[in-house]
Amino acid sequence: MESPELLLAVAETIEILESIGYHRLAVPYSIGEVQFDYGIPLVAGEGSLDLVIIDQVGPAAVEEAFWNLQSIAQSLDVAGSFRTLTLIAIGPPIRHDVAFHRIQAFARVLLVDTTQTSLTVEEQIAPLIPFHIENTDAEALEDPLKPLQDFARSSSYASPLTEIVAQSELGILAVETRLLRWFEEPLQNEDLDATEVGQK
DSSP: OOOHHHHHHHHHHHHHHHHTTOEEOOSSEEETTEEEOOSEEEEOOTTOOEEEEEEEOOGGGHHHHHHHHHHHHHHHHHTTOOOEEEEEEEESOOTTOHHHHHHTTTSEEEEEETTOSSSOHHHHTGGGSOOOOOOOOTGGGSOTTHHHHHHHHHSTTHHHHHHHHHHGGGOHHHHHHHHHHHHHHHHHHHHHHHHHHHHO
């Protein structure tokens, strides 16, 4: 009998994937001319080519998972599909199983370890979840050079500093060239003063 933890992890995994645009395929499902009834299949929405198979994979089922996934991977190749194959293995840890490492030769494997409590299901399948940065702070959207420009304008060296900050948009070489000119200008002025004194 399946444990409540396993059933809950499977349901939560499906819910998370469906919330980000995956949709579940009916079983059996076809790849090319071959039909499969292995696992719970989901495919990604528009803009992605993931085929995800969710299965309850304990130590006793890794070998069976290997043969099923190898057949699916071969069918994808024969059909000329560009889909990537991912197994979400739900259950006790199987990392040290030989068949687990063989599966990784043709499929990405994400483990949802139901024996631990430190990571959520979402954290364990994070590679499938799009990364979004939500930023509503208007200040954070400002030009990153603005604080430096403000400092340059208020400095006693406002003119050269402002020009150096402006040169940063052209790259490091432009900044280095302008900095060198700034350091050399006083020396050039001293040379001019010395020449004028000599002429007098």
